[in-house]
């Protein structure tokens with residue numbers, strides 16, 4: 491290891507750091523462009539420029555050996571889109587990419603709108619709500635399982651399984667250990683779904699089976715590919731929607747601005763994802779000796795890319811700790827960047843924007859109504875409780 495690399499001894503995956511990671515990120519950014527995390531024994535890049543460099547150079551910084559911080563998860567994750575490189579990655583992405591093109595999303599827009607209206611009306615009727623359960627969770631869990639084609643009788647565990655899958659991608663700490671069983675259960679269930687061909691007709695899962703039938707992919711890859719789109723689609727979007735509700739409840743002036751001009755919403759969604767960064771960090775392996783920020787990283791080094799820290803780097807953003815829906819937040823890295831940039835971001839944006847749009851027409855004020863708390867998860871940073879009071883707009887039944 492180069493002696494010029496600063497070291498950071500605190501555990502950024504302790505429960506306290508999971509709940510409040512931002513002071514750690516600030517220290518990492520100040521220490522240098524590359525920092526050695528003594529606890530995890532990996533390099534970390536926490537500044538915007540180096541995060542972007544690593545994400546864009548997918549020939550050097552490979553995902554095929556996994557993006558987790560522990561060997562077991564990296565082995566279990568083999569065969570997913572997330573954990574593949576080059577042509578293999580392009581092939582896997584192509585099997586399902588047509589499902590999430592702008593055209594496909596336009597077709598889904600009506601269903602998302604109807605669900606959002608139903609969910610918002612029910613929440614307004616309650617008035618006192620948990621922003622996580624009543625709003626943020628309700629939309630993705632009503633949209634994505636149908637899209638992916640997960641059988642109706644296997645849905646009660648989905649949220650727990652998907653959260654555990656993210657948790658297992660951290661270092662091999664007690665959070666990851668505790669999640670291993672649930673993550674394995676999800677894979678076992680997915681294998682059964684593929685074996686029994688019990689996916690919903692016309693769904694993404696049906697496309698995956700068809701690709702195997704036509705020998706475009708191997709049948710053994712089907713279970714991983716199904717989980718590929720299900721696992722990352724729930725907690726992340728729940729994080730973005732609940733984060734948005736929290737931020738707008740604390741910034742009523744910006745909520746009024748959105749209510750008056752819904753055209754602000756697409757950029758507001760970028761700003762929400764920048765500010766909240768529901769997915770903290772993933773890693774890469776360096777396939778060769780490579781220079782990053784003046785530091786030479788040795789071949790095979792594991793490098794942690796902290797998206798959430800890049801999104802608060804003052805070298806990139808003015809007043810990065812301020813939430814401001816009028817700033818141009820389009821360069822945010824919350825969805826990653828480069829070839830592995832989030833394949834579901836169109837859907838995530840659609841869901842987040844639509845529920846905010848519906849709320850903006852029907853809810854005058856979103857008020858904090860009690861202490862909020864964060865979920866404890868190695869990779870996902872999101873609320874697990876967010877008490878709010880919704881004050882209906884005049885003319886809206888409540």
Ligand code: HEM
Pocket residue numbers: 553557571572573583634718719720722723724726727730763767768769772797823824825826827829830831832833834835837838
């Ligand atoms: C606000 C919500 C979301 C956030 C913040 C988010 C974040 C991310 C990030 C940071 C990556 C990059 C991984 C890397 O660099 O290795 C990623 C990849 C991915 N995301 Fe998302 N995601 C969200 C929603 C979704 C949804 C709704 C879906 C599915 C419908 C999805 C499916 C995927 C897939 C399949 C990949 C892997 C892409 C690849 O490796 O080529 N995500 N996501």
